[in-house]
Amino acid sequence: MSRWELGPILRAMTRNKVGAILIALQIAVTMTIIVNAAYIIVERHTMMQRDSGLDEQNSFYLTTTGFGADFEPKRVITEDLDLIRRTPGVVDAIQINAIPISGGGWSMSLTTETGDDADDVNTANYMTDEHGSNALDFNIIAGSDFVASDVRWRERNQTDWPDKALVTKALAESLFPESPWQESVGKTVYIAEDEPVIITGIIDKLQAPWIGWSNLEHAMITPEYLVSESTRYFIRTEPGQRDRLMAELESTLADKYPNRIIRDVTTLTDTRERSYRQHSAMITILTTVMFLLTLVTAVGIVGLTSFNVNRRKKQIGTRRALGATQGAIIRYFMLENLLISAGGLLLGVVLTIALNMALIEWFSITALDWFYIPIGVVVLWVVGQLAVLGPALRASRVPPAIATRTV
Amino acid sequence: MFSYYLKLSLKSIRKNPYLSGLMMIAIALGIGASMTTITVNYLMSSNPIPHKSEQLYYVQLDSWSPHFPAQEPNEPPDQMTWRDANNLMDAQQAFRQTAMASSGAVIEPPDRDNKPFMASLRLNFADFFPMFDAPFLYGRAWEYADDKAGNYVAVISKETNDRVFGGENSVGRPITIGGQQFTVTGVLDDWVLVPRFYDVTTGAFKGTEDVYIPFAMKELMQLPNGGNTNCWKSPEGEGFEAFLQSECVNYQMWVELPTQADKNAYMAFLNAYAEEQKALGRFPRPLNNRLSDVMTWMENQEVVADDAQMMMWMAFLFLLVCLLNTIGLLLSKFATRTGDIALRRAIGSPRSAIFSQYVMESALIGVIGGLLGLGLALLGLQGIKQLYGSFVSDLVELDLTMVMLAIALSIVASILAGCYPAWRACSVPPASNLKTQ
Known part of the structure; x- marks a missing residue:
């Protein structure tokens, strides 16, 4: 025990309580922020990694809006799709009512029985034809895909639904939690409480348009084209062909039928970037805050220790003159910091949990995983030790002769 | 008296340029982070009519x-x-x-x-x-x-x-x-x-x-x-x-x-x-x-985004760390001045004079830090514009209210930070300190 000079360190600390308390508090608050920020960063990062199910690198979409009295939506849509699908480099193309992860779309509630009391499950609704699986890059893992004869035209303001639908595996599991998802094929669900739709196939993965939605993995596809002046085409291309085709198809479509506006020609990668921008910004900001905060704390420790070293020059010299090695001097300052940090980090653990609880209460944050706390403790301990190393080394170089001089 | 203390403070700041600089930068960072997030929240929650x-x-x-x-x-x-x-x-x-x-x-x-x-x-x-x-x-x-x-x-x-x-x-x-x-x-x-x-x-x-x-x-x-x-x-x-x-x-x-x-x-x-x-x-x-x-x-309708509020609270904690830092550094700095203080007390300065002089010094550090912080806030707002894209461009303007708030915040914060060290400085017992010299 005496070898580590704990007694003198503690006694010296009690002579400068306030200084030690200040550093401890600083470390405690720093830990609180850093650990919570790190947790939020990891949470947002995980969120951004979620797979939409699309071939995002090679897909884009565009909106075309026809105008004028003689505009015939059905003819134009049929001819457009035919033209796009025949264009070299295009894997497939569809008309679709909404784009996954884009932020705008349709949703409906489904029930497994009729009547008002039935529990409902919300889902995103996509409407497209039998090319959906190829264009949106999903697989039918049970049941069967649509065929051309399933597809109908949904007239303007038509409110009924086709009698067939594909649903995602996640949606099937939410609808029928008691049975395995494979068995959902052939079952009937009710849309808007009373209209029956039969599930004819289960698809592996397709996300809803709203990334912040709790039912992001719930999607339902019905086989239909929409009769509308304003319509969206989703196009999947062969690798490397996307950018060329975006420009090419925009002008081909405009030339083919001039009485329309083609707009919002957008890649899926841009859409993802835009949808998740808030989260990537948060990650950047919190990372900067973590970095600056650690720096401020470390520099503060360097500054305070340097001052203590200067103040105690004479004592250090005396100890050296009395036979203390350079290592002993370094150890003294390192140990001192270790003890102060320990106090600060202990408080830090409590504050970290308190802040996390406050964030849960006020904002939509989930509870911190326990292992963030020990990691935070270790990291800040190491930072403290590194910060103190410089001044401690300087202290160890104080010549013993200084003991004989007055300051 | 004010200008005399100001002169003394400047002199003292120049005497320890690194330490004083460190304090100013710490305050600047704290103020910069707080002002950036306060501005975004303030504009999000502003009354449009x-x-x-x-x-x-x-x-x-x-x-x-x-x-x-x-x-x-x-x-x-x-x-x-x-x-x-x-x-x-x-x-x-x-x-x-x-x-x-x-x-x-x-x-x-x-x-x-x-x-x-x-x-x-x-x-x-x-x-x-x-x-x-x-x-x-x-x-x-x-x-x-x-x-x-x-x-x-x-x-x-x-x-x-x-x-x-x-x-x-x-x-x-x-x-x-x-x-x-x-x-x-x-x-x-x-x-x-x-x-x-x-x-x-x-x-x-x-x-x-x-x-x-x-x-x-x-x-x-x-x-x-x-x-x-x-x-x-x-x-x-x-x-x-x-x-x-x-x-x-x-x-x-x-x-x-x-x-x-x-x-x-x-x-x-x-x-x-x-x-x-x-x-x-x-x-x-x-x-x-x-x-x-x-x-x-x-x-x-929760117009002020959760993230913006969360960042603001985090920025306040950041400012708190910067202030704790400043208090610690000021304490150390004033501790080296016990000799001067003892002498001045011995030849008749009242405690209040010593106290005001040292609070003045912290306030000066605070003002300089605050001005630097304003600069950082401008940078921070530009950064936010970059990160969030054009749709927030109406939300990232510093107006006069915000500038005044930043300066007030930094002065208040630094005076608060300076009070304890200044109090410690002025309670130096003159006799015993002069003896050891």
């Missing part, structure tokens, strides 16, 4: 399902049905009132070289313009009579006027919107609303619309729904008319009620209306109608 925000009320009627509320715990829907919007407009019970909707349509400029383009539409009543202080560059709003008669009249934005008419005074001229010919009655001047409070259903920080046309056009032109459409039961029957008559909500309603008595009267009217509808078999829920003034409605 201060002089009458307490007279404008957003109307909510609880027309929702008997089995569940539109929103937990028991919130009425945030929009209204077509039927209710028109009934309330027909009643004309408020000083001013407008129901509204958003949509979009193609505008075809008259000359062939000018390409048609997609424009955002707001469908509203004549009162919309005076209610929300829409600034007119040319002409004026249409009349309520136009609303009643279903006249094809439009007010267009400055940008649309520049695009279609080359910026000329276009009042009285025709404009083709959605294949239909309208007459321009007025051109708006630049109109920036932060937040765009009158419709926050699809985000509070969007721009004002390109074109404004009467609400009745929704039905006459069968315009598509903009924003969010929510239904608790499917429309009965097919077609556009069935949708309009359904229980689906897609419309907003604002009223202007100058006095509390007007508000009470309007609330009574709304409740009577709901009872009337109950008699017709609608409104199955208990009475739950709301009138929210502008700021209450902004709060209800």
